[in-house]
């Protein structure tokens with residue numbers, strides 16, 4: 001007879017299957033999956049701080065790539081000109097964003113170290129750009145869905161919606177080395193089956 005615990009385990013197994021990371025060799029799909037699963041990432045800018053001027057400067061940002069049911073692959077962010085990294089972006093918008101399944105239950109459950117390629121992670125490079133019009137509305141909606149606190153961030157800080165306009169993508173999802181994925185393949189890929 002199936003115990004309650006057994007039933008719970010079955011349900012959990014179902015949830016893991018639903019979490020379904022794409023096959024590790026399908027790197028464009030893995031990248032889309034990671035971009036959708038992550039709620040935040042580390043963004044490296046070229047610093048404008050006098051002590052480290054022109055040097056890489058990594059900082060945490062909340063992101064959303066779309067509705068929970070459907071990602072777009074585009075990392076949207078909610079930024080203020082007062083923020084230290086945003087000051088860098090105003091001088092040079094080129095940045096690198098890294099996202100990792102280490103922030104999900106996936107790597108923890110499987111005991112994958114964050115630095116292991118099996119704990120899939122992605123490195124994006126591109127330009128952070130303010131978005132306007134319908135895209136701004138969309139970005140705000142999908143950011144607020146995932147990060148309800150954003151709605152209460154102080155209005156006088158002039159928050160605006162931005163995205164990383166992705167130019168280059170690198171994916172670590174299996175042993176044998178990092179792979180690059182073209183933005184074209186990335187945006188074509190379907191993260192879910």
Ligand SMILES: *[C@@H]1O[C@H](CO)[C@@H](O)[C@H](O)[C@H]1NC(C)=O
Pocket residue numbers: 023025026027
């Ligand atoms: C990934 O590997 C599977 C089986 O090992 C193979 O069928 C599939 O074509 C591969 N996909 C890519 C994109 O290489």
Ligand SMILES: *[C@@H]1O[C@H](CO)[C@@H](O)[C@H](O)[C@H]1NC(C)=O
Pocket residue numbers: 091092093094
């Ligand atoms: C940003 O990077 C692109 C491509 O790598 C380069 O062409 C451009 O000059 C860079 N922008 C700045 C402000 O350095």
